[in-house]
Amino acid sequence: MTDRADAIAARIETFIRAEVIPYEKDPRTGAHGPSDELVQELRDKARKAGVLTPHILADGSHLTQRETAKALIKSGLSPLGPLACNTMAPDEGNMYLLGKVGTAEQKTRFLEPLVSGKARSAFFMTEPADAGGAGSDPSMMQTTCRLDGNHWVINGRKKFITGAEGAKVGIVMAKSEDGACMFLVDLPDPAIRTLRVLDTIDNSMPGGHAEIEIDNLRVPADQMLGASGDGFKYAQIRLSPARLSHCMRWLGLAIRANEIATDYACRRHAFGKALIDHEGVGFMLAENLIDLKQSELMIDWCADVLDTGSLGTAESSMAKVAVSEALMRIADRCVQVMGGTGVSGETIVEQAFREIRAFRIYDGPTEVHKWSLAKKIKRDWKTDQPSIPAA
Incomplete structure (x- = not known):
């Protein structure tokens, strides 16, 4: 293991045990997760401690996966730790995807606010079972997208969408004639409506897990990740x-x-x-x-x-x-x-x-x-x- 990974992990552990664990009884964590007020308060502390988004370095490069493991294990010592350090799901995975696939313009607009810890994101893939939608089998996707001029129009329903409430960045999966597609969207958007936030066994993630209706969402063509059908x-x-x-x-x-x-x-x-x-x-x-x-x-x-x-x-x-x-x-x-x-x-x-x-x-x-x-x-x-x- 590298010296830099050991040093990052040590700083994270010190921060979690000294600064984050005392917040575990904070009343701002409810049935659907910690409030965004609490998340930002913790992230301000992480920023000052130099442990915010520790898996992404100042030059934009990413720690290796083995190094990332050292950091993320330590951030997990408290249920609030990944939120404080900006290593939580779905943001950590969304940052990784954008870093690998996003264009320079997409990274500036959508990735930078996530890396800075100033915004949260949601990944819209899973769909309701009662509509025959995609769950563990994403090939069953029912949400559709069609090209209309220089915009894509998306319609469908999503379920168990972690963190949708309060998120600023969304990655929406839908199906075109070519196959699965991914789109970057600004949130909130009136075409994306929360039907309900489900009561689930867990409550560590802000925004909970929502059921969503997407009604004629118009997304500019340059906000598609990659090409149509490559989702x-x-x-x-x-x-x-x-x-x-x-x-x-x-x-x-x-x-x-x-x-x-x-x-x-x-x-x-x-x-x-x-x-x-x-x-x-x-x-x-x-x-x-x-x-x-x-x-x-x-x-x-x-x-x-x-x-x-x-x-x-x-x-x-x-x-x-x-x-x-x-x-x-x-x-x-x-x-x-x-x-x-x-x-x-x-x-x-x-x-x-x-x-x-x-x-x-x-x-x-x-x-x-x-x-x-x-x-x-x-x-x-x-x-x-x-x-x-x-x-």
């Missing part, structure tokens, strides 16, 4: 690193939850000794250490693959499954070790459990990634079959 290709550029970034941030939160559970088990006494000395409790915490280390190594391996320039589609699927399932086991054990305290709001362990449970679904459920990997196994078998020795 799925660009989605793959974004999705593999974004999956891994989720793993990084939630690993940080699992580390913190385990710290809290360990402290509780070492201080709390029952049946004549500390909880940690009861085998049933001590073994759970030992299993946590194993899962934490395996998650860290899986992230590092996948990041290394992405740093070669590979899309890392299969590798990111494997990492997403392995890490999300391991972190869920960790969060569950932390709750169990702490008993009644673990299911209360006394610590962030209860929130960690909820957030990580949602993570097993977001950015592709475990089962979809396994299905995708199984298809790859079959494809590879067909290719390799002639070279496989007979039984």
